[in-house]
Amino acid sequence: MSREPTLRDVADWWGTAVSRVEPGVIELRGRPVQDLIGATSLPGVIWLMLRGEPPTPGQERLLEAALVSSVDHGPHAPSIAAARMAATCGIGLNSAVATGVNLLGDVHGGAGEQCVTLLREISDRAAGGADMDDAAAEVTTAWRARSKYLPGFGHRFHPRDPRRDPLIALVEQAVADGTVRGDHLRAALAVERLLAAGRDRPVPINIDGCTAVIYGELGFPPPLARGLFVLSRSVGILAHAWEETGQGRRNKGPMPPSVLPTHLGETP
Structure with missing residues (x-):
């Protein structure tokens, strides 16, 4: 016969090392919040909450750079377009933001996570004794056998992503x-060389690949690469969404009212 749950059972049910909140006490990973306020940056707190300890200055700079780089990509991005449309439907700013965030899935928003996995496979194979270029060729061949899409490389909009060079330079400096x-x-540079071989137009590392390099170098597991992208893009x-609320539109659709979608059915 099962016993009645006690208060200790309930407290243990929600046991956590992330925070401690009691009357007059708020601690984040064991650090009083009043000691963090004004002394720790938001990227520093993000690192602390996810990793359990503060970052070094170099780690914090890299994390901040990755977060800044992914903040926005205009209404071309479905998540932002959806949030703007939602903001005109009377659902409130929080729901408009949630609408956009909920579009960040495997196809739109998941490439960074996938690229961390790709780069890890290559670097692990090279750590086992393989040449890095050979490892890149073997792993990308295996990935392309499963899908024609290789996460983290090329861009449908930018011939060369303007965020690539500054991010890669920051990582190179961090290595030095x-x-x-x-x-x-x-590993990422090896794939980039591989994709450029024999082509008139190279296929550079894109923003997903650059941030995957940073999150991988900083030791974040692949799923957290997506989580960190979500935090960044939420900004x-x-x-x-806030801009759209001030433009006075109601029930904004995906195209102006004067433009009608192509009818694909039969006409009577």
Whole structure:
């Protein structure tokens, strides 16, 4: 016969090392929030909450750069377009932001997570003794056998993503400083070389690939790469949703009212 649950059972049910909140006490990973306020940046707190300890200055700079780089990509991005439409439907700003965030899935928003996995497979194979270029060729061949899409490389909009060079330069500097090892960076550059071979137009690393390099170098598991992207893109989603609320539209659709979608059915 089962016993009645006690207060301790209930408290243990929600046991957590992330935070402690009691009357007069708020601690994040064991650190009083009043000691963090004004002394720790938002990227520093994000690291603390996810990893359980503060980042080094170099780690914090890399994380901040990745978060800044992914904030927005305009209404071309479905998540932002959806949030803007939702903001005109009377559902409130929080629901408009949630609408945009909920579109961040495997296809739109998941490439960073997938690319961390790809780069990890390559760097692990190279760590086992394989040449990095050979490892990149073998792993990308296996990925392409499953899907023609290779996450983290090429861009449907930018011939060369303007965020690539500054992010890669920051990682290269972090490698030189000893902040990170550089395995994921070398793997990404090996894939980039592979994709450029024999082509008039190369296929550079895109924003998903650059941030995957950073999150991989910083030791974040692949699923957290997507979670961190969601945090970053939420800022742009919020800004666009808020702007839309001030433009006076109601029930905004995906195209102007004067444009009618092509009818594909039979005409009587």
